[in-house]
Amino acid sequence: MHQRNPQSGADTPLLRANASSTDQxxxxxxxxxxxxxxxxxxxxxxxxxxxxxxxxxQSLPQTIAHRGYKAKHPxxxxxxxxxxxxxxxxxxxxxxxxxxxxxxxxxxxxxxKRCFGQKEKIVDCDWDYLxxxxxxxEPHEPMPRLVDLLQYIxxxxxxxxxxLLDIKMxxxxxxxxxxxxxxxxxVNPGQRPWExxxxxxxxxxxxxPLCKKYVPSFxxxxxxxxxxxxxxxxxxxxxxFNMLIWNLLGPVGARFMxxxxxxxxxxYVWTVNEPNLMVWCVQxxxxxxxxxxxxTFKEICDDWDGKKKTARPTIKQWLRVxxxxxMIAIFSIPFRRRFPETVEQFIKEHDxxxxxxxxxxxx
Numbered sequence: 001m002h003q004r005n006p007q008s009g010a011d012t013p014l015l016r017a018n019a020s021s022t023d024q025x026x027x028x029x030x031x032x033x034x035x036x037x038x039x040x041x042x043x044x045x046x047x048x049x050x051x052x053x054x055x056x057x058q059s060l061p062q063t064i065a066h067r068g069y070k071a072k073h074p075x076x077x078x079x080x081x082x083x084x085x086x087x088x089x090x091x092x093x094x095x096x097x098x099x100x101x102x103x104x105x106x107x108x109x110x111x112x113k114r115c116f117g118q119k120e121k122i123v124d125c126d127w128d129y130l131x132x133x134x135x136x137x138e139p140h141e142p143m144p145r146l147v148d149l150l151q152y153i154x155x156x157x158x159x160x161x162x163x164l165l166d167i168k169m170x171x172x173x174x175x176x177x178x179x180x181x182x183x184x185x186x187v188n189p190g191q192r193p194w195e196x197x198x199x200x201x202x203x204x205x206x207x208x209p210l211c212k213k214y215v216p217s218f219x220x221x222x223x224x225x226x227x228x229x230x231x232x233x234x235x236x237x238x239x240x241f242n243m244l245i246w247n248l249l250g251p252v253g254a255r256f257m258x259x260x261x262x263x264x265x266x267x268y269v270w271t272v273n274e275p276n277l278m279v280w281c282v283q284x285x286x287x288x289x290x291x292x293x294x295x296t297f298k299e300i301c302d303d304w305d306g307k308k309k310t311a312r313p314t315i316k317q318w319l320r321v322x323x324x325x326x327m328i329a330i331f332s333i334p335f336r337r338r339f340p341e342t343v344e345q346f347i348k349e350h351d352x353x354x355x356x357x358x359x360x361x362x363x
Contacts, residue, residue, distance in 0.1 A: 014175045029185050048219075061301070062288045066270065066292050067108060068080025068084045074139075090160070092149070093201075103179075104183045105145050156191075159191050163198045164201050164242065164290075169339075173207060178214055184198065195218055208236065212350070227247055228332075243267065245270065247321075257286075269281055276311045
């Protein structure tokens with residue numbers, strides 16, 4: 001039976017003593033959390049740039065499976081992840097939540113209704129209860145943990161697969177970053193370290209210092225729908241970008257893409273399921289395309305000869321762009337109020353700490 005706590009939520013930290021079973025006598029596989037807090041920048045995820053397909057001379061966007069092979073399998077399940085790997089994806093995008101007893105689980109929604117048919121929130125349920133649930137969508141798959149996915153891609157022959165973790169905001173932010181680090185440290189990555197295979201996807205500046213605190217050796221990618229908000233992260237060296245496709249269409253998006261390239265940052269686009277927009281992404285040389293249908297996008301890239309006509313959005317898609325801009329204008333202010341921390345605050349604090357460390361080294 002699950003345990004429900006009506007007081008739990010994003011602002012309620014878990015008790016550290018009960019947070020993770022990996023705390024006792026666990027082997028740490030070098031996630032960098034035990035190092036002195038680095039005064040260097042976040043590392044650049046250079047392994048996520050465009051890459052050649054089938055020995056083609058032109059580099060093309062990497063295929064990133066959105067919640068696994070979502071078009072064919074129940075999302076965020078091991079079957080969806082394995083299905084994506086089977087059709088040749090380069091990477092898997094998945095979503096991070098915490099159970100009430102501190103287990104890092106993979107689910108897009110903060111509640112269980114849409115995927116599992118239950119009314120509870122994940123943060124109010126223990127893993128013992130969550131592990132017994134099955135998806136509404138056939139073939140009725142269980143909810144996986146992050147550790148399950150890590151153990152899968154740690155197998156020999158899967159060293160090339162990398163992960164983009166979309167860290168949701170329904171949990172206490174310090175808890176979620178600490179428990180992600182503990183989970184990574186508990187799994188042997190094999191030949192290729194996790195620092196070269198896992199990106200920390202964040203939505204707001206409040207996670208920047210937490211990434212520095214718990215996973216300083218891991219790359220960070222900003223996930224967003226507003227180029228205005230995204231531009232703030234150009235001030236933080238090596239932060240990559242994962243942007244909503246509808247926000248990149250048109251002149252504003254074109255200027256943002258130009259500036260991201262000028263800053264030499266990777267750029268990924270979500271969620272791209274229409275074939276004409278897949279072609280648009282290839283022609284605009286984004287580094288990664290997040291899609292529900294990795295098989296179709298991989299086939300487009302495998303067959304690419306550079307001779308396709310310039311892809312253009314349809315009228316319906318342009319209307320979607322307008323609708324998205326209206327939604328951004330409406331909801332950006334409430335988002336700012338809910339998450340008042342700024343990139344500038346992080347930069348100032350980081351610079352002060354770096355100067356203090358430099359002074360100590362000179363003594």
